[in-house]
Amino acid sequence: MKWLQEKINEVFQESVSRLDEGGEVVEEIRQKFMAFDWDWPAADPRPLPAWDYRADVLTNAPAGLLSELAHEVDGHWETVDWYRNPNYIHDESLGRFRTWYGYNLYVGSFGMIKKRDIAVGMLLISPDCLYPAHNHLAAEIYVPISGRAEWWTEESDWQIQEPGTPIYHRPWLKHGTRTLDEPLLALFGWLGDTSKHATISR
Numbered sequence: 001m002k003w004l005q006e007k008i009n010e011v012f013q014e015s016v017s018r019l020d021e022g023g024e025v026v027e028e029i030r031q032k033f034m035a036f037d038w039d040w041p042a043a044d045p046r047p048l049p050a051w052d053y054r055a056d057v058l059t060n061a062p063a064g065l066l067s068e069l070a071h072e073v074d075g076h077w078e079t080v081d082w083y084r085n086p087n088y089i090h091d092e093s094l095g096r097f098r099t100w101y102g103y104n105l106y107v108g109s110f111g112m113i114k115k116r117d118i119a120v121g122m123l124l125i126s127p128d129c130l131y132p133a134h135n136h137l138a139a140e141i142y143v144p145i146s147g148r149a150e151w152w153t154e155e156s157d158w159q160i161q162e163p164g165t166p167i168y169h170r171p172w173l174k175h176g177t178r179t180l181d182e183p184l185l186a187l188f189g190w191l192g193d194t195s196k197h198a199t200i201s202r
């Protein structure tokens with residue numbers, strides 16, 4: 001558990017130095033995240049369809065820190081619960097994405113460790129999925145760990161982002177993600193009220 005926490009810490013640290021906007025948010029998430037001991041009784045998660053891409057995630061992660069983190073995530077894969085946003089499960093307009101994505105929450109209002117003011121977890125999206133424009137109250141950092149995907153905000157066009165590139169979304173900024181031919185595994189952190197789920201923008 002300790003190494004998973006430490007690798008996430010390193011990725012957050014690198015992100016702070018690379019961000020033009022949101023660095024102080026990531027630093028606050030990082031400090032809160034490192035301020036408590038990580039431990040939880042092993043979960044018995046219900047497998048998600050997106051788990052089919054677990055091996056590809058490991059294969060595609062760039063060597064070095066990102067691959068090390070991907071392996072730590074894999075090592076703890078079945079000790080955490082995996083979810084799909086309850087706002088999305090019955091939304092048929094989401095197409096393939098609705099079924100073929102999932103996330104875990106190491107920390108957060110609904111996480112393995114219950115904290116309301118931050119959330120930290122991993123988002124997994126299968127290839128060829130569109131996570132359309134959505135937003136939420138909490139400020140957010142994403143760092144893709146494995147998989148090149150396209151990212152969008154209401155202030156910037158779709159852009160391919162390489163693994164390791166931090167992506168910051170301030171509160172309520174609309175954003176979206178589109179996977180290409182690889183699955184995406186991305187570290188995410190939230191700062192703010194993490195009890196409010198994201199909603200799709202209509």
Ligand SMILES: [Fe+2]
Nearest residue numbers: 136140169198
């Ligand atoms: Fe988000």
